[in-house]
Amino acid sequence: MNDLEARLTRLGGPEFKPPVMPDGDVSYALHDTPIGTMLLATAAGKVVASSFGDEETMTNRLARTISPRVLRQPARLDDVRRQLDEYLAGRRHTFDLSVDLTLATPFQRLVLTDLPAHTSYGRTTTYGELAGEIHRPKAARAVGTALGANPLCVVLPCHRVIGANGALTGYAGGLDAKRFLLNLESKS
Amino acid sequence: MVREQVSLPPFQVLVDEHWRDVARLARALAGAVDGDDVAQRAWEKAFAAYPKLTSAKNLRSWLLTITARCATDLHRARRPQTPLEDAPPVTVAGPDAADWPDPDLWKAVNELPERQRFAVTLKYVGDLDHHGVAAALDTTPAASRRLVSDALATLRTKFGEDHE
Numbered sequence: 178m179n180d181l182e183a184r185l186t187r188l189g190g191p192e193f194k195p196p197v198m199p200d201g202d203v204s205y206a207l208h209d210t211p212i213g214t215m216l217l218a219t220a221a222g223k224v225v226a227s228s229f230g231d232e233e234t235m236t237n238r239l240a241r242t243i244s245p246r247v248l249r250q251p252a253r254l255d256d257v258r259r260q261l262d263e264y265l266a267g268r269r270h271t272f273d274l275s276v277d278l279t280l281a282t283p284f285q286r287l288v289l290t291d292l293p294a295h296t297s298y299g300r301t302t303t304y305g306e307l308a309g310e311i312h313r314p315k316a317a318r319a320v321g322t323a324l325g326a327n328p329l330c331v332v333l334p335c336h337r338v339i340g341a342n343g344a345l346t347g348y349a350g351g352l353d354a355k356r357f358l359l360n361l362e363s364k365s
Numbered sequence: 366m367v368r369e370q371v372s373l374p375p376f377q378v379l380v381d382e383h384w385r386d387v388a389r390l391a392r393a394l395a396g397a398v399d400g401d402d403v404a405q406r407a408w409e410k411a412f413a414a415y416p417k418l419t420s421a422k423n424l425r426s427w428l429l430t431i432t433a434r435c436a437t438d439l440h441r442a443r444r445p446q447t448p449l450e451d452a453p454p455v456t457v458a459g460p461d462a463a464d465w466p467d468p469d470l471w472k473a474v475n476e477l478p479e480r481q482r483f484a485v486t487l488k489y490v491g492d493l494d495h496h497g498v499a500a501a502l503d504t505t506p507a508a509s510r511r512l513v514s515d516a517l518a519t520l521r522t523k524f525g526e527d528h529e
Contacts, residue, residue: 181520185489187466188474193388194401196380196408202416203375236375245415247375 201248203239207232208251208258210265212354215330217254217261220244223277224257227332229350242280261331267361270298272332280328287311288323289333296337299362303341325349331358373421376412383425384408386491387432393474393490394436394483403439407432429491430501433483440479473523477516484512485520 203225205218216235218226220243228235240247251258256274263269271293278286288311295310296302302310304317304324313320324335330349336358340346348355387407392400411431418427474482480502487498488509495506495513502509 181470181517181524182489184467184470185474185485185520186492188389188393188471188486188490193385193392194404195384196387196405198376198380198408199412201376236377240375241372245373245376246412247377248380249377 198248198250200253201250202244202246204248204250204253205236205239206249206251206254206258208254208261210261212265212331212357213350215261215350217257218247219253219257220277220279223275224329224332225277225279227257227261227329229330229354238280264331265361267364274332276329276332278328281326282323284319285323285326285328287313288320289327289329289335292333292335292338296334298334301337301339301359304338304346305341307338321346334358337362371419371421373415373418374424376415379411379415379424379428380408383428386425387428390429390432390486390491391436393486394433395439399439403435404432407435410435423497426493426497426500429487429493429497433487433491433501437483470520470524473520474516477519481512481516481519484509485516488513 203218203220205216205226208215208217213229216226216228216230216232217224218235218239220239225243226235226239230238236247260269260272260274264272278289281289288307291311292307295307304321305314307324308314308317308320311320320338324338325347327333327335327349330336336348336355339359345352345355345359384404388400388404391404391407394400395403407428411428414431474485477485483502484498487493487501488495491497491501493501495509498509498513499506502512504512
């Protein structure tokens, strides 16, 4: 590239204004919490993700599953973020949010839909007991797998489900996060 | 709610990766005053069309094509009776010499015939190959080559041998 061509590449100036986008079909925010950075997403007014997954993986999944018009628009998540912060500060026991389990498999939906009814704030249950609640008494392991891929962590309280021997077993946000949440609920 | 179409990346990826390219091209094509509006309009059009795209290839080129068309629309709106090919150069709101790089070159590019100006801007500011330039101008790669070549010849004449 000669000098003239190099000069041509720089026409236009260095100071630009980023675009102002309309509301995405899916809006998301990365939200820092005491248990790690969470990706929160809404679509059509419902929460579709509250996840510890990384931004690239989660937004690609949202694009594939719901709509490619996925935009980072934190203001659209203000209510979700506020409720999450209140919960994590011990000032809220239940979420007043509409949720959508589009990202979940049919079996996950079966496990997750009534999770708030099968557990309660400050009380744990076991994978086996939960399997019994959904009339699949032999599916404790599958229940564990379904909870492990919960797309709505914290909002749907999979952290309240533990092993029959009392072990925490696992959590998408890590065992420290699960411990934090159970301690939080036991104190409040 | 579940979609079964071509796997497109989240639109945010396009914004993050290409908004500066779109803004620079829009300003180079439409000038300092209208450039930001052209870029904004281009993003709105791209956002509206995005779910219907049938391929996830060359998304940058697709965005710059939309930007060029928005700039063309702006010019046509201001000169509705004249076909683009025969049009004299439109006076694009010029750069402020204090904060715009290379105002002499800007002026010279601005004085090129419109198709040449768009082609050379898409090629160098947009960094598109001749297939991309041709797509944006609804022409062939060979015609794009000619437009760019003619534009460079004019600019070299104006700026002398130093810029060969």
